[in-house]
Amino acid sequence: MSREPITIANRQIKPGERVAVDVELPKLSSQTDIKMPVHVIHGRREGPVLFISATLHGDELNGVEIVRRVLATKALSGLRGTLIAVPVVNTYGLVQMSRYLPDGRDLNRSFPGSGRGSLAARLANVFLEEIVSKCSHGIDLHTGSRHRTNLPQIRASLTGDETRELAMSFGVPVVLNAPEREGSLRASASEMGITTLLYEAGEALRYDTVAIRAGVAGILNIMRKLGMLSGTSKRKPIQNTPYVASSSSWIRAPESGLLVSSTRLGASVEEGQVLGTIHDPGIGEQCAVTARHAGLVVGNLQLPLVHEGDALFHIARFDDESDSIIDSLEEFRDRFS
Numbered sequence: 001m002s003r004e005p006i007t008i009a010n011r012q013i014k015p016g017e018r019v020a021v022d023v024e025l026p027k028l029s030s031q032t033d034i035k036m037p038v039h040v041i042h043g044r045r046e047g048p049v050l051f052i053s054a055t056l057h058g059d060e061l062n063g064v065e066i067v068r069r070v071l072a073t074k075a076l077s078g079l080r081g082t083l084i085a086v087p088v089v090n091t092y093g094l095v096q097m098s099r100y101l102p103d104g105r106d107l108n109r110s111f112p113g114s115g116r117g118s119l120a121a122r123l124a125n126v127f128l129e130e131i132v133s134k135c136s137h138g139i140d141l142h143t144g145s146r147h148r149t150n151l152p153q154i155r156a157s158l159t160g161d162e163t164r165e166l167a168m169s170f171g172v173p174v175v176l177n178a179p180e181r182e183g184s185l186r187a188s189a190s191e192m193g194i195t196t197l198l199y200e201a202g203e204a205l206r207y208d209t210v211a212i213r214a215g216v217a218g219i220l221n222i223m224r225k226l227g228m229l230s231g232t233s234k235r236k237p238i239q240n241t242p243y244v245a246s247s248s249s250w251i252r253a254p255e256s257g258l259l260v261s262s263t264r265l266g267a268s269v270e271e272g273q274v275l276g277t278i279h280d281p282g283i284g285e286q287c288a289v290t291a292r293h294a295g296l297v298v299g300n301l302q303l304p305l306v307h308e309g310d311a312l313f314h315i316a317r318f319d320d321e322s323d324s325i326i327d328s329l330e331e332f333r334d335r336f337s
C-alpha cells in the first residue's frame with residue numbers, strides 16, 4: 001500500500017517526491033515579502049516524519065549550514081518516512097542579524113502562539129500548524145547567544161524513554177537533562193506527543209566547523225536510529241554512553257570590567273577554582289571569578305567586556321564525576337575538526 005501524500009503550504013507532495021516550498025509569512029513594513037523556506041523529502045516507504053528546524057533565533061547560523069549539509073547527503077535517496085527541513089524559521093531575525101523578531105519578542109518563548117496574536121505568536125502558530133503537527137519527531141538546532149559559545153550538546157527532557165534513547169544516540173559527549181521551558185518549541189512539540197531534541201553548539205553569527213560537522217553526523221545518527229536511513233555509521237561511536245548532566249548554572253560577573261579568562265570550553269573545573277579575572281581599566285583593581293561547584297564548562301562568554309551580572313561561564317554538573325569525559329571530548333574534537 002502506498003503512502004498518503006503530505007500537504008505543506010497548500011502543496012500536495014506525493015510519496016517519492018522531493019520539493020522546496022515556501023510558507024508565506026507576514027510582510028515587512030516595507031511590503032517586502034517574507035517566506036519560510038521548507039525542504040520536504042517524502043519517502044515512498046512508511047516511516048517516521050522528522051522535522052529539523054534552525055534559526056528560531058535569527059542570529060544562530062550553524063543550523064542553516066547543518067541543514068544544507070544534511071540535505072546534500074546521498075543516503076537520503078533511500079529515505080523511509082519523511083524529512084521536513086526548515087533552515088530558517090525566523091527570517092525576520094536573520095535579515096536583522098537578531099535573535100528576536102521585529103516586535104522584540106523571542107520566538108522560542110512564544111509557542112504555541114496564535115493566529116490572532118503578536119507577530120511572534122503568529123509565526124510560532126504557523127510553524128506548529130504547517131510543520132510540527134505533521135511530524136512524529138523533531139530536532140531543533142541552536143547556538144549560544146551573541147558572544148557566547150556552547151560546547152556541542154544535546155538538551156532534552158530525559159524523563160521519556162524514547163527521548164532519552166535518542167538523546168544518547170546523537171553522538172555528542174554531553175547530554176544536558178533540561179526540562180522544557182514554557183513557551184518553547186520543545187514544550188509545545190512534546191505536548192503534541194512529538195519527541196524532540198535540541199542541539200546546542202557554537203556561537204551566534206558564526207559558523208563553527210566542529211559544531212556543524214557534529215550536528216550533521218548527529219542528525220544522520222538519529223535518522224538511522226529511527227530506521228529512516230539504513231546501515232550504520234562508518235565511524236565507530238566515540239563512546240557508547242554520553243555524559244548526562246543533571247543540572248547546570250551560569251557563573252555571573254561579580255563586578256564590571258574586562259574579563260581575562262583562565263579556563264576554556266570543555267574544561268573540567270573544581271569548586272572554588274578561579275575561572276577568570278575581571279580587571280578595572282581605571283585604577284587597576286581586579287576581581288576573581290570562581291566556580292561555585294565542580295563540573296564541566298559547557299558554555300562561555302567570548303567578549304572581554306562585561307557588566308556586573310553578565311553570564312560568563314556555564315557549568316554543567318554530573319552525577320558521577322569522571323576524568324574520562326576529558327578524553328572523550330578530545331576524541332570528539334579530533335574527529336570533527
Ligand SMILES: [Zn+2]
Nearest residue numbers: 057060142143
Ligand atoms: Zn537559540
